[in-house]
Amino acid sequence: MIANPSQISVLLKKYADFMEASKGKVLEIDMTDYGRTSFFARKILRLGGYEKYQLYNVDVPIAQAYMYERDIFPLAHVLAYRSGDKIAYELLDSVESCNYDIPPMRRLWLDVGIKRKGFVTSFSDEIETITLQYNGETLVISDGDETYKILKMVEAIKQIDPDIIYTHGGDSFLFPYMTHRAFVDGVLDMFILGRDPVPLKAKKGRGRSYFSYGRVYYKAPIRRLYGRIHIDVENTFIYAASGLEGLIEVSRTCRVPLHRA
Secondary structure, eight states: OEEOTTTSOOSEEEOOOTTOSSOEEEBOOOOSSGGGHHHHHHHHHHHTTTTSOEEOSSSSOHHHHHHHHHTOOTTOOEEEEEETTEEEEEEOOOTTOSSOOOOOOOEEEEEEEEEOOSSSOOTTSEEEEEEEEETTEEEEEOSSOHHHHHHHHHHHHHHHOOSEEEESSIIIIIHHHHHHHHHHTTOGGGOOOSSSSOOOOOOOOOOEEEEETTEEEEEOOOOOOTTSEEEETTSOHHHHHHHHHHHHHHHHHHTOOGGGO
């Protein structure tokens, strides 16, 4: 959305600035390719000498923008039904609600023991054990070679079918490490931890540092699981302070995917 009340023809009137009490004149632009929004925004800024135009809603992640546009939010209570050849839904919830039911979700903790060769753990160290904890039960995979352990874990997770997988350091080290070990063992295409048949890949990405409450925090790149929710308890400030309930509250209120809350 681009706003310049003094020079742009009026298409809409909206509250463009939360500091202003009245609606302003804005030009709303729909992007056919949302991935090019940043490129388009930079081009407009350059055309205006970085002073002439004001831009709004150009840095909102696509998942969040979709939920705002559709007026939905994560873990909302909806009635889904078939309408012709499409799936339609009716929202039975409110983002402003404080008393809502958290849907039942199967949860699993994933931990990996590593055969460390030196003082510092590295990607060249092999997997020694894989531990899965769920419903008060513990499954330790320690037999066989590394390839067997990885595939046994994949099969076990498929059978348990958890909605949420918790890890300690999954974003920063564990998942990139396990992906590398699966690649070394030649089973990367079978290293699937999500519900969708998409192998886990440790895409290169940079984390970010941010300042909050007088301290500097580092947030590692998020490792997504397609069809499941991955929560690295060491990579979320909210979980450490208020647990899963806090993550759900932030996710609903801010309309962001649960793994990004």
